[in-house]
Amino acid sequence: MPNSMLIISRQSPWSGPGAREALDIVLAGGAYDLPLGLLFLDDGVFQLAPGQQPAALQQKDLTANLQALPLFGIEALFACGRSLAERGLDPRALPLPVRVLADDEIARLLDDYDHLVTL
Template identity: 65%
Template structure:
């Protein structure tokens, strides 16, 4: 029986490798048909912002990985609505915004949680 995994991505895409590593973990899990979800929290919601210029900060662009999530069967993608609002962002169609209470309930549904 597969155990479900929730990956919580808390880092901005330009703050180092953590954002990319979180996406890599999720895509690898999806490739093996594991029940997996992805939550963008705190500065991690910046990964959802459109039109990022990763080259300007000498980082790799995560946009292609985000677009590949559905191809790997990753349909449970969430974003903290409070984190989005604090940063003046709105959730894209690819991520379901959740309140703090909804996040707590959602985390309880997963067998394992990994924060990057």
Template identity: 75%
Template sequence: MSKSLLIISRQAPWSGPGAREALDIALAGGAFDLPIGLLFLDDGVFQLANAQQPASLQQKDLGANLQALPLFGVEALYASARSLGERGLGDAELILAVQRLDDDALTRLLDRYDQVITL
């Protein structure tokens, strides 16, 4: 039986390789039918913002890969409600539907997964 894995992505898409690495792990795990959840926390919620212009920072757009997550079986997508609110991101500004979780729900989420990786 596969162990469940929660990936916590805390980095903005332009602040280093962490955002892309979290996404790569999620896509790879999904391709192998592992039970995976992806949580966007802190500046990681900026990955969900639409209308990004990564080319101006000489970065690649993560948007297409994020939208492919459900195709790879990664459908458990979460974001910290506090992180979204602090950064002024509402549903209209997001490129991907995620379940917003308050702090108590985040704690319960961590308890549901066998393994947790933070990037």
């Protein structure tokens, strides 16, 4: 069985290429049925904010990529509850079915994966 990998996305969708690169890794891994998870942490939770208008910042919209995650078999989606709260995001309004985790749950989640990739 292939090793599992958790991608930790810490960048907002408009702060650089990190958010897009994290999604690309997850989508590519999902296409090959690799055991993957995706954790939105720190400013990475802004990727989950509803009603984004990336064109105003001359950025590409990541919404379609995010919506495609379940189609690629990526169902292990997590978000840091503290990060959401600090940024004023309501977990019930998120456009993806993410599991919101407390800090201690995140520590256990990290132990569940063989490899961690932070972007």
